[in-house]
Amino acid sequence: MNKQDILDNIKLLSGTDVKKCMKCGKCSGRCPAYKEMDVKPHQFVNYLAEGKLDKLMESKAFWYCLSCMACVERCPRGVAPQGVIEAVRSTFVRMQDNNGVKAEDIPPIVDETVPQQLLVSAYRKYNK
Numbered sequence: 556m557n558k559q560d561i562l563d564n565i566k567l568l569s570g571t572d573v574k575k576c577m578k579c580g581k582c583s584g585r586c587p588a589y590k591e592m593d594v595k596p597h598q599f600v601n602y603l604a605e606g607k608l609d610k611l612m613e614s615k616a617f618w619y620c621l622s623c624m625a626c627v628e629r630c631p632r633g634v635a636p637q638g639v640i641e642a643v644r645s646t647f648v649r650m651q652d653n654n655g656v657k658a659e660d661i662p663p664i665v666d667e668t669v670p671q672q673l674l675v676s677a678y679r680k681y682n683k
């Protein structure tokens with residue numbers, strides 16, 4: 556897939572219209588994982604709208620999203636930043652060899668309070 560195809564696929568997977576974003580930043584203001592994210596929720600939306608695939612794929616932030624949907628609930632424009640983040644994460648995983656993710660690609664400390672069972676389940680899921 557070329558760059559535009561990957562971007563189009565991320566837009567499709569996200570299930571949201573990033574062009575509706577008015578860059579208010581309210582989604583990031585509500586995000587409980589904000590401090591840990593090198594790319595903030597509103598930036599995921601903006602980077603996708605602007606076609607900045609490298610910025611999206613280089614991010615480590617999609618590992619920190621809790622999928623709590625607070626950003627989705629907060630958005631006054633009906634945009635779903637969580638959908639974008641999940642779409643980028645899925646795309647990253649699918650672009651790994653054998654459709655899996657290497658253990659070394661996962662940050663050593665995701666969050667000290669994250670249950671070990673969750674990490675093991677995610678590792679199994681992403682290595683199918």
Ligand code: SF4
Pocket residue numbers: 582585586587588589596619620621622623624625626627636637640
């Ligand atoms: S779904 Fe992810 S990006 Fe959105 S508020 Fe929750 S942790 Fe933050």
Ligand code: SF4
Pocket residue numbers: 575576577578579580581582583596597600629630631632633634635636
């Ligand atoms: S809350 Fe909605 S409109 Fe505001 S920056 Fe986030 S995605 Fe864009």
